[in-house]
Structures are given as C-alpha cells and as structure tokens.
Amino acid sequence: MEPAEVEFLAEKELVTIVPNFSLDRIHLIGGDLGPFNPGLPVEVPVWLAINLKQRQKCRLIPPEWMDVGKLEEIRDQERKEDTFTPMPSPYYMELTKLLLNYASDNIPRADEIRTLVKDTWDTRMAKLRLSADSFVRQQEVHAKLDNLTLMEINTTRTFLTQALDHMYKLRTNLQPGESSHSQDF
C-alpha cells in the first residue's frame, strides 16, 4: 500500500466549509451532500472541500483539533506516555498535509501547526521503532497497537512483517513435525 492510497482513504473524512455559491442537495453514492448556501457552514468530504477550495468556491473551517494549544497538549501527552496515545483523527497526518497545502490561508498559525504535527509524528515513530525492537528481542508473537494510525502502520508495515516472517522461519527450523524426515530412502 502506498502513502497516496492512504491519502485516498483519508480524503473521505468530513470537514466543514463555508461555500460562496448556492446549490441544491446533491445525491452521491455513499451519501447526500448539501444543500449549499452562501455563508452557511456545511460538512463535505475532504476531496470535495479541496476541489471547491481550488476553484475558490468556499472557505475552509479547520477541524477542531487543528489548533496550536490542543496540538501542544497532544504532543506533550505523547512524550509522557510509553504507549501510543489516541490521536485526534485517524488521519491526522494526511489531513494536516492536505489542508495546510491547499487551504493554509484559512488555518490560523499554519506553520506552527505543521511543526507540532511533525513533532508528534516523530515522537510516535521513534516509539514505534523502540517497541518493534523490544518485540523482536523478546521473541513475542503478538502485539496490540490500538492507537496507531494507518499512515504510521503503513510506513513500517512491509519491513516489520517481513522481518517477523524471517524470524518465524528461523525459529521453527528445528522443530519437528512439519519438516520431519518423512522421506527415508
């Protein structure tokens, strides 16, 4: 799975926009949107919000969590705890990137938000590496990672699963049963 595909999934998340045009309710596969009235906030998926924004047909209202104070709190919480803390959105990284790239003029203190989210990401990735290491060291066979987001899983997924696969094979090499000598000449 590529990051672009993860982003594709993230674009289904809903954000609030303030349109500057009027349009009746539109019926799409997967849900009805609208009606759109100038100046009235309405919830739409991110992909539509970005498209409308690029055509200068709306103003974007940042999600509630995309706020310097809240993100600082999240970052500090993340640094304090050993396990992964719940994130404000399952696609926090993707949404930050998309919204800041296409609608940074609608988001107050955009550059600070970018830094904070990046800090949180780095903390979590370091934590992920640390826990993967101790997982391998202790020869565990299962783990629970509740609050990891898809993008984070995706960056280390192939590496980790392949390493564990090698480990499993090396570990079961000597065990009788599956590869016992059934063919004796």
Added chain:
Amino acid sequence: MAEAYFPVGPGLGMEENFLSLDDILMSQEKLPGRAESSLPRLALLLGQGAGSGESVPEGSKLEIPLWLAKGLHDSKRRIISVELPKIYREAWRTVFSADANVVDLHKMGPYYYGFGSQLLNFENPENPEIAQTILQATVSDSVCSPQTFVARFRRIMDSSQNAYNEDTSALVARLDELERALFQVGQKGLNDFQCWEKGQASQITASSLVQNYGKRKLAEVDG
C-alpha cells in the same frame, strides 16, 4: 515495473524454494566434508586428481557444494560426512553472541541465514546451538542473550528508516543477502512516505520501463 515482477523468494527453512534464484546460488556454496567410502572415477569431478579414472580414496578431504552434499548425505549409508564450516562452529558462535553487530555477514555469507538453516539437514549434534545462534535469543534462566538476527534487527531498522537521500552502500556492505532485502524494504517505506510528504506522489512521472525503452531506442539509432 517492480510491482509486476514477482520473483520467488528464498525458502529460509529446512527446505529451499525450488525456483528461488537466491536459494540456487546459496546451495552452490562449498561445504567441507570427508569421503567415508571410496568413490570410484570421481577424482576429477571432486577436484582430487587429474585422471578421469582415478577414484577418491576413503577418508580424503573434500569441498562439496551444498546441493551435492545434501544429495549424498544419509544417516545410514555413509558415503560422505559433513563438517561444519568454521563460521558456524563454536568459536564463531561465541563471537556472534558477544556482539552480532560487528560481524561482516556479507564476507562470511553472503547467505549466512539460509546456508545455516540448510546445515540443520545434516543431523549434527550441535544443531540446536546453530539454530539458536542464527536467530534465537536464548532464554536460559531468564537471561536473554540476543543472537544474530535479533541482535542485528535494530541496526537494520534504524539505518534503513533514517537514511533518507544518503549513500547507503556503507550501511549495506556488511549485511547478508537476506538482511539486504529487508533493508531495501525499509528504505522503500521511508522513501515513499517522504515523497508523499513533499507532494511528489501527486506528480505523474514516466515509468522506469518507458524510460529504459527510450534509452534503448537511442542506442539502436546510434549503433
């Protein structure tokens, strides 16, 4: 093009994968052994003399590729006996358990794990120790002494996922083939993410197949 190409990977167990190119190369590696009975008219083949009619006397030392050793080895009919290569012996195993990270597995291998796994076929009394050295953290009296694969895991993970846009040849030089594949996978994860973050994923680029095609065409015109 890499997505549409599915090479057969190495088996890494007691059995190799028949069509895996890596496994075929791995089973070419030589293994020290000794002839337990005389082998008539094989001296030339086994590199023991000149004449094609000469036989290999009983008890002579041989260097046999792994695939042949596997075929000739039998616990009952004693044709050849196989000795452990020195990197799988006690002395080297101690080195590995001291610090697996300092060992140049590419020089020792380059199929350290695969070859070692295959060695377990020869019913050597030291088998459990070999298997343990290759991978396992020995859990004896709750003291974990991490062994080769486990001990090197962290280094491979960190170097593959932190080295962005760097020359990785120095990092990779000491890795065994299996570890190199793992390193590449880690690098790809990092590179894909970084590209996405910079917004390069949304740009359409020519596939490497087409780029190579263009080059070949030019070469043909020149020639």
